[in-house]
Amino acid sequence: MFKYIVKRLLGVFLTFFGITVLVYLISEMAPGSPLEMLMADPMATEETMEALREQMGLNDPAIVQYFHWLAALLQRNLGISYRNGLPVLQQVLEKLGPTLILTLSSTLLSVLIAVPLGIMSAYKPYSAWDYISSGIAFVGASTPTFFTGLIAIYIFAVKLQVLPMGGMYDPGIHTASSALQHLILPCLVLTIFNIGSILRQTRGSMMEVFNEDYIRTARAKGIIEPRVVIVHGLRNSLIPVVTVLSTMIPFMFGGAVVAEQVFSWPGLGSLMVQSINSRDYPMIMGITVVIAIAVLIGNVLTDIVYGILDPKIRESR
């Protein structure tokens, strides 16, 4: 088990570096530099700018700059934002919380809704229940999150006026209950989009499992039905479901970007959009790094869950 985890971690580091190189290359392609503000100033001479450039290391080849950035990163220094001159790390960490709250709560909700629905659909396939829940999940997955969000705001915030329109707290009231109220709609919207894949996968693998001989044996032994379904059935069908979950983690963060825009949720997603609009590359890189780490941690966790669920994986790796 230990060797398995170590091997996975190595792969994770490689992937992480790959991502940083990718995003670094992309942001290198971008026009604009921290000296743009200075260039507009008529008092700035060419020499001053050149000296500054040298000092900021902007004249070094890209590879060198990348390693400087990487070295700083390892010392927990993500640089200074171009937009407001404040340290990147601090700003990113401020917004990380809200995004994690949103992402985790919608993941949890998606699983809590989709897995039981999937089990029930697999139990009674092709029934009315099956078609209805699959249908709803299908439409949910076919609707862009921002549209679901707009409809949700329209119905609940504008017409019915039971839920707030956006933001994370009521102005001035930074309580948990206020945040919870604001969380409901964005979380729901993200969940609706994600239920589809989880439900489909759960239903599929449960149906396969139900056809297995050991289920028939369990029933023949007289084990009560709920136990058959959960202990014998569910545990064996969970592996593909966990796979789907782990591939969905990046999508969760991506979906959060749009949802945060629609609901003005103060998270990394809206910070990212803001940074892109203001060409704040240190910030963009910083957010990327943090999200990459979050996604990779999620992947490692699901891999550990794999190892727990399936002894074969532990041995073969």
Place this chain on the structure above:
Amino acid sequence: MSETTAVKKDSYYRDVLKKFTAHKLAMLGLAVIALEVILVVILPKIMQLDPYTSDIQAFGAAPGAGHLLGTDDTGRDIFARLVYGGRVSLLVGLLSAIISLCIGVPLGLLAGYYKGIWETLVMRAADIFMSFPSMILILVLVSVIGPSVWTVTLVIGVLGWTDFAKLIYGNVLSIREKEYVESAKAVGTKDLPLLVKYVIPNAFAPILINFTFRTAQAIIQESALSFLGMGVQPPQASWGNILYAAQSITVLSSKPWLWVPPGILLVLTVSSINFIGDGIRDALDSKVKIKK
């Protein structure tokens, strides 16, 4: 029951076709998409639609005379923008899926057939691209290059290669062990004809299915980008950027004709494409029996 071997190939495709046409939702989806394509192509000519000029007498007007679905805040006719936007959204979806296919399939082939360094490179690259929220990568790339229809198409296309690559990689891995491939190699068949004749026909089904789902996903991605203002730029229309206006509360609460139609069209289109994909998948799956 008297089918000879010569007829066998024929009836496989007929079987597939029969299964597809029996799938009611898929047929419905196909009908919807076909209708959409026809409409976005011919309506502008027939109805003399103009999505770009502002009607200075009607800013943000409700549906009524002269404007079937009202006007947006700059006075442009919504119905016209919907139709023209349909062209853009459908085209971007389709083209970017094609780009993803053209990048992903060859890479997957290389990785699966030649293995070795190709396998490591391609699969590791796929891992990297898949580990990161594509939306964010797309946003960053588009903002760096500058938003436009073509940028969006290219970026969504390029970043969507991983599904195809992994799919065909798995496929090739299983095919290359088969005896007919071994014997073909033994008689001296070169790599390229071998790939073309044995590997690709086998991978065709999953590629087609993935292509439809990829198109649907691309449409959603483009609309989200345009909604954020980083996709298709006005005055050019796309369903997503018509919805951009809905970010304002006044529009959202009092002008539903502005944002509900493009949203509904998006849901309809994406659902239809997904149904078609489902239908193709069921039709090509030999385990599914034909339902009478």
